[in-house]
Amino acid sequence: MSRNIAAVLVLIAFATVPLIAKVFDQPYYLTLFGRILIYGICALGVNLLLGSAGLVSFGHAMFLGIGAYAVGVTEYYGIESGFVQWPLGIAAAALAGLIVGAISVRLTGLYFIMITLAFGQLFYFVASGLAPFGGDDGMTIDTRSNFGHYLNLNNETLLYYFIFAILLLCLLFLHRLSHSRLGMIIAGIRSNESRMQALGFPTYRYKLIAFVLSAVICAISGLLLANLTDFVTAQYMTWQRSGEILVMAILGGMTSLFGPLIGTTALLLFEEVFSAYTEHWAIILGPVLVLIVLYLPQGLWGLLPDAKRPSR
Amino acid sequence: MTLLVAQGLTKKFGGIVANKSVNFDIERGEVHAIIGPNGAGKSTFMTQLSGEQLPDEGSIVFDGHDVTRLPIHRRVRLGLGRCYQVSRVFLDHSTLDNIAIGVLARQGGHLRSWRDARSDGALLDPARRILDDVGLAGRQHVRASALSHGERRQLELAMALATQPSLLLLDEPMAGMGPTESRIIIDLIAKLATTIAIVLIEHDMEAVMALAQRISVLVNGQMIATGSPDAVIANPVVQDAYLAADGAAYGHA
Amino acid sequence: MTQFAAQLLNGLQLGVTLFLMSSGLTLVLGIMNFVNLAHGSFFMVAAYVAATTYKYTGSFIVSGVAAVASAFALGIAVDVVCVRKLYDRDHLAQVLATFGLTLFFNEAVRIIWGASGIFAAVPPALSGRIEIFPGFAYPVYRLVVLAVGMVTGIVLYVVIVRTRAGMIVRAGGSDRMMTAAMGVDIRTLSAGVFGAGAALAGLAGFLAAPMVAVQSGMGDPILILTLVVIVIGGIGSVRGAVLASLVVGIVDTLGRVYIPKTIGSAFTPAVSDALSPALTSMLIYLIMTIILIFKPRGLLPAATG
Numbered sequence: 001m002s003r004n005i006a007a008v009l010v011l012i013a014f015a016t017v018p019l020i021a022k023v024f025d026q027p028y029y030l031t032l033f034g035r036i037l038i039y040g041i042c043a044l045g046v047n048l049l050l051g052s053a054g055l056v057s058f059g060h061a062m063f064l065g066i067g068a069y070a071v072g073v074t075e076y077y078g079i080e081s082g083f084v085q086w087p088l089g090i091a092a093a094a095l096a097g098l099i100v101g102a103i104s105v106r107l108t109g110l111y112f113i114m115i116t117l118a119f120g121q122l123f124y125f126v127a128s129g130l131a132p133f134g135g136d137d138g139m140t141i142d143t144r145s146n147f148g149h150y151l152n153l154n155n156e157t158l159l160y161y162f163i164f165a166i167l168l169l170c171l172l173f174l175h176r177l178s179h180s181r182l183g184m185i186i187a188g189i190r191s192n193e194s195r196m197q198a199l200g201f202p203t204y205r206y207k208l209i210a211f212v213l214s215a216v217i218c219a220i221s222g223l224l225l226a227n228l229t230d231f232v233t234a235q236y237m238t239w240q241r242s243g244e245i246l247v248m249a250i251l252g253g254m255t256s257l258f259g260p261l262i263g264t265t266a267l268l269l270f271e272e273v274f275s276a277y278t279e280h281w282a283i284i285l286g287p288v289l290v291l292i293v294l295y296l297p298q299g300l301w302g303l304l305p306d307a308k309r310p311s312r
Numbered sequence: 313m314t315l316l317v318a319q320g321l322t323k324k325f326g327g328i329v330a331n332k333s334v335n336f337d338i339e340r341g342e343v344h345a346i347i348g349p350n351g352a353g354k355s356t357f358m359t360q361l362s363g364e365q366l367p368d369e370g371s372i373v374f375d376g377h378d379v380t381r382l383p384i385h386r387r388v389r390l391g392l393g394r395c396y397q398v399s400r401v402f403l404d405h406s407t408l409d410n411i412a413i414g415v416l417a418r419q420g421g422h423l424r425s426w427r428d429a430r431s432d433g434a435l436l437d438p439a440r441r442i443l444d445d446v447g448l449a450g451r452q453h454v455r456a457s458a459l460s461h462g463e464r465r466q467l468e469l470a471m472a473l474a475t476q477p478s479l480l481l482l483d484e485p486m487a488g489m490g491p492t493e494s495r496i497i498i499d500l501i502a503k504l505a506t507t508i509a510i511v512l513i514e515h516d517m518e519a520v521m522a523l524a525q526r527i528s529v530l531v532n533g534q535m536i537a538t539g540s541p542d543a544v545i546a547n548p549v550v551q552d553a554y555l556a557a558d559g560a561a562y563g564h565a
Numbered sequence: 566m567t568q569f570a571a572q573l574l575n576g577l578q579l580g581v582t583l584f585l586m587s588s589g590l591t592l593v594l595g596i597m598n599f600v601n602l603a604h605g606s607f608f609m610v611a612a613y614v615a616a617t618t619y620k621y622t623g624s625f626i627v628s629g630v631a632a633v634a635s636a637f638a639l640g641i642a643v644d645v646v647c648v649r650k651l652y653d654r655d656h657l658a659q660v661l662a663t664f665g666l667t668l669f670f671n672e673a674v675r676i677i678w679g680a681s682g683i684f685a686a687v688p689p690a691l692s693g694r695i696e697i698f699p700g701f702a703y704p705v706y707r708l709v710v711l712a713v714g715m716v717t718g719i720v721l722y723v724v725i726v727r728t729r730a731g732m733i734v735r736a737g738g739s740d741r742m743m744t745a746a747m748g749v750d751i752r753t754l755s756a757g758v759f760g761a762g763a764a765l766a767g768l769a770g771f772l773a774a775p776m777v778a779v780q781s782g783m784g785d786p787i788l789i790l791t792l793v794v795i796v797i798g799g800i801g802s803v804r805g806a807v808l809a810s811l812v813v814g815i816v817d818t819l820g821r822v823y824i825p826k827t828i829g830s831a832f833t834p835a836v837s838d839a840l841s842p843a844l845t846s847m848l849i850y851l852i853m854t855i856i857l858i859f860k861p862r863g864l865l866p867a868a869t870g
Contacts, residue, residue, distance in 0.1 A: 029805060056657055103854070107861055109656060110600060114796045115857055118791070118850035127841035131835075150414045179415055181435075188402065188413050195400045198362070199417040200388035200475050209423075239789070251663055280676055286669025290647055293654075293662040 043260035045217030054190035059120025065237035067222020072232035080144030097215025128234035138233030255297025321370035393477030414474025462493030580814025581714025589762025595801020605784025611770030615684035629737020682780030799863025
């Protein structure tokens with residue numbers, strides 16, 4: 001089975017979740033798969049940096065948190081309109097991404113990992129210290145983003161399809177990006193940054209652009225998460241979360257567009273299924289991860305043949 | 313007309329002086345070769361010209377601009393290109409794509425254009441022309457990793473060409489080449505030299521004599537002679553220094 | 566004044582713990598070019614082994630030996646089974662794989678010892694305080710930790726700088742081919758360095774056990790702090806690790822005590838409550854960031870870097 005066909009099947013499967021939930025009378029499926037889609041979006045954002053630009057950020061959960069807190073904080077002050085919350089969250093993430101990226105992108109390798117981790121911790125500690133907004137214990141959100149009569153997110157099914165639609169938009173955007181000139185440059189930087197500089201590209205600028213774009217995508221997933229769970233907590237921004245999202249991207253396969261979504265699905269379903277059997281499911285996950293790194297460098301998605309290898 | 317002037321270039325690593333007060337210049341369209349034993353500091357000199365290392369002392373003026381401390385990519389945009397001793401092409405891209413990236417570097421519209429870059433005529437047409445120029449016509453869809461050593465060298469040159477340099481730094485382009493491949497590269501360089509100035513570091517004296525209008529000799533970090541090929545070869549100081557170091561160093565390209 | 570002296574010693578002692586952790590990690594990173602996120606697991610396992618062994622034998626020394634030996638053995642095992650296959654892969658693969666190992670060990674100790682952690686006792690001979698100067702009494706145990714750390718540092722220095730084995734270790738980093746040509750088996754060398762690094766982490770875990778909560782995941786915060794130390798000091802540089810460990814240990818400890826005080830006196834309680842935990846925890850990251858901006862390769866980068 002080729003990847004393209006498999007991808008379409010997976011997307012169709014996600015699209016039918018609300019029907020299945022209704023048939024089996026399990027509204028919980030909407031929450032579960034909604035969460036999978038949301039983390040999938042975040043993993044796609046992280047992979048823009050990772051798979052395309054080769055930058056490993058251990059702090060990207062901070063942008064998810066910014067998105068989530070955009071909803072939480074505005075609600076706290078009585079602003080419910082999604083038309084305010086969403087642009088605010090995206091703008092805040094873009095700004096934060098610009099500042100964090102401007103400093104971090106100068107560094108490489110382990111130094112880059114550590115500095116993004118440090119920034120992530122910064123946001124986490126600030127958030128957990130903000131008592132009015134719940135800190136680590138979190139804060140419930142009473143109403144979801146209000147988009148007037150255009151969209152009622154209180155309807156669980158509608159919310160699910162909203163999330164799904166945004167995922168599709170993300171996939172489309174990232175697909176177009178990877179084929180555009182900008183995408184070519186970013187890929188070249190990942191392949192060999194000094195070579196790109198030797199060709200005359202100001203690589204810093206492009207890495208920064210990729211950083212800001214990935215921050216915005218993660219923030220969007222945060223905006224969705226706050227709406228799905230009706231809850232926001234500083235725990236959304238820990239370095240462990242950032243690590244988990246990286247795992248999702250790499251598990252699925254960071255060299256492909258669709259891989260991160262597969263990785264997210266695999267990881268979260270695995271958690272869901274195995275935690276029902278044993279509380280010690282993590283002991284299987286560890287070795288599985290090691291095995292995948294050792295023997296499946298292209299991730300799970302790499303098991304399927306890719307229709308378009310460059311020896312065309 | 314002088315295109316590049318390096319003056320008093322000095323570079324130290326710890327206690328070792330790799331380049332000591334090196335002076336060098338090259339005219340538009342000239343081929344100026346640098347020869348000398350291994351470890352003389354030729355590559356160090358090259359890296360200071362390209363921007364990978366910054367000199368401790370001295371200055372470099374290229375095309376009227378002071379580029380002494382300019383970042384690599386800015387120098388390239390001014391027209392100062394470099395080819396590497398160890399080929400650094402993008403192995404998992406096709407030959408044509410490799411050149412296209414170089415073409416892209418020259419063209420603008422990096423952020424504005426949303427069309428598929430890999431089928432964009434604005435990138436591919438110039439790339440195909442360069443492909444032909446370097447003699448790789450017919451190899452355009454081959455993955456770079458599948459090219460022969462010599463073809464990869466041609467690709468390197470193609471990529472540098474795509475950035476439209478007025479000066480090209482070539483660091484031992486003949487390294488690891490058999491006689492047939494060498495011939496191809498020499499002819500290619502000769503062809504490029506009609507429009508582009510070339511700083512050529514080489515051990516292969518046949519190539520140097522065939523291509524260079526001027527030769528400079530670098531020994532132990534210092535330029536000991538500069539002049540026309542015949543004059544330099546006949547220079548007793550050069551013969552002493554190069555031959556003295558010859559036994560150990562020469563020929564180990 | 567005595568409070569300051571006490572906190573300073575506490576900071577030094579944290580510095581010692583960090584030094585033991587970071588010297589092993591930076592050697593592995595600098596020599597084998599390997600990022601080991603599972604380093605915290607050696608710390609954790611050693612702490613568990615130490616606490617358990619002490620409980621059954623009542624001997625501090627025996628529990629120490631057991632802890633270090635088990636960490637060493639674990640390090641060799643991890644190297645042979647998994648790490649050795651990753652030396653040629655990129656850092657990302659190493660990060661991911663060792664992250665997986667961490668998940669495994671964190672869960673494994675919960676299965677073996679239960680989820681709520683265990684208690685490690687301070688041996689009676691070392692409990693209590695000693696008067697360093699009149700009016701200032703300091704816990705004996707912490708002084709012992711300081712002493713052990715300093716001795717280890719000196720031993721490490723001597724071994725690396727003055728012995729043939731140390732020379733090979735240093736050479737192994739800068740030139741694997743050369744080392745192989747010298748007749749040293751690279752794989753044995755790797756396993757040895759990795760095991761030694763694990764043993765140092767084990768020593769840190771053994772010493773720390775009576776002072777912290779021995780529980781699953783205890784290695785994670787220490788690992789992060791260790792990575793910060795290495796980055797500040799310079800990857801691969803043991804001298805850097807020494808300097809950075811002391812800096813981080815002292816700054817972090819003093820920061821936690823004095824920042825809340827200064828903020829508390831300058832701002833309202835509401836602001837202070839929000840600000841000081843964030844600031845104390847962030848202090849060390851801020852310092853790391855500032856250092857990286859001015860010295861992107863750390864304070865004392867290794868010469869071969």
